[in-house]
Amino acid sequence: MKQHDMKILFLSHKFYPMIGGIEVISELLANAFADAGHEVHLLTWMPDESNKIFKYKVSRNPGLISLLRAHAWADVVFENNICLRLSWPAIFFKSVSVIALHTWIARIPNKTGLQEYLKYYWLNRSKKVIAVSQALRIESWKAATVVGNPYRASEFITMPEVTRNKAFLFLGRLVSDKGVDLALLALHKLKKLSLKRQEPTNYTLTIIGEGEELGKLKLLVTELDLINDVTFLGSLTGETLIKTLNEHQVMLVPSRWQEPFGVVVLEGMACGCIPVVSDSGGLRDAVGDAGLIFKNGDVDDLVEKMNLLLT
Structure with missing residues (x-):
């Protein structure tokens, strides 16, 4: 492994074969990290019977031992949205925590309960928080860095041969x-x-x-x-x-x-x-x-x- 490469534990509650926004973005980002030369291990709760092969390791429904081993291995834990059920072992290790916020913290606007307090605590202990829009940064975590979402640029293209009528x-x-x-x-x-x-x-x-x-x-x-x-x-x-x-x-x-x-x-x-x-x-x-x-x-x-x- 090269000197600058990192071992990135990528956490995403949902992932392929689901095709929603967060699932697609997780795949795009994990691919980009792998293409940049980093070693990526993705954890998700989402089952998949298709056995699709990715350019990085994907573990689904990890048990306690697998979860602890993955965290012990990682240099960086990247949460694509807060994933407390997958990320909590980070408390026991020295990996760097990075969290990308894709949605609002509060389930009900202007109402904070136990789950929201836990999320705020988790954001506060992270090394870096990324918000996908200014609106999300202002509402959820003002210290976040704004980085807009990617999209599948190789797929969504203009087709000059198609009549736009x-x-x-x-x-x-x-x-x-x-x-x-x-x-x-x-x-x-x-x-x-x-x-x-x-x-x-x-x-x-x-x-x-x-x-x-x-x-x-x-x-x-x-x-x-x-x-x-x-x-x-x-x-x-x-x-x-x-x-x-x-x-x-x-x-x-x-x-x-x-x-x-x-x-x-x-x-x-x-x-x-x-x-x-x-x-x-x-x-x-x-x-x-x-x-x-x-x-x-x-x-x-x-x-x-x-x-x-x-x-």
Whole structure:
């Protein structure tokens, strides 16, 4: 092993084969550490029956002895989000602790319980804390260094051969926090506005994702007379997802929830979509100057921004 190489114990509650934000980011970061010449051992609770091979050691559901041995081996313990059930043995060893915050500390805003106090204690004993957005740093740990999330740059690309002839797109879980109903209400108002001005009304919305709100959203589409304007595609991955993103002009991210960051914004921009995001949480950090921001929950403001981009 080279003189400058480190033995990095990478902790991630969730990991492949799950494909959510934290799981993908954990794989990207672990790959980057390994590519930089460091020896990486990743611990996770997530089982996997596919037996996928990684460029580093992955241990799943570690027992007590395995957990202690992994910590004894490490020079650095990197927690991709606080992982107390995996990280507690660090108390007994001299490894350097680095924690990357990807979400808010408090489960309920402005309320601190035992779990939150334990997390604050754990952050305080760490050598370095990283927050993925300014909003997360300010709210959770002001001494943190801000480093925005990565995305899969080799996968999310523009495809010049694809015709970009569709208007709006939403990509994400179909739950109330994501505000898909706001996008539907805004599309309905935009359609009425266009009819009033006697302009073409070929505004469409493509919804990619699944979730508990799917039935309610389909019912709302019917109530708003948007059956011919809204398409539900379910979950998409791989080249099909990339091609679909490249067919659209604008990505809508109307989250009601205070998003800690918003990797989906980076993925959309990488595929050539202009993002329109709510002004909550870390979405401002994700979009920067490359898109438009509307007031959280304000349908009229969302309509104004959507109209601005397609007129």
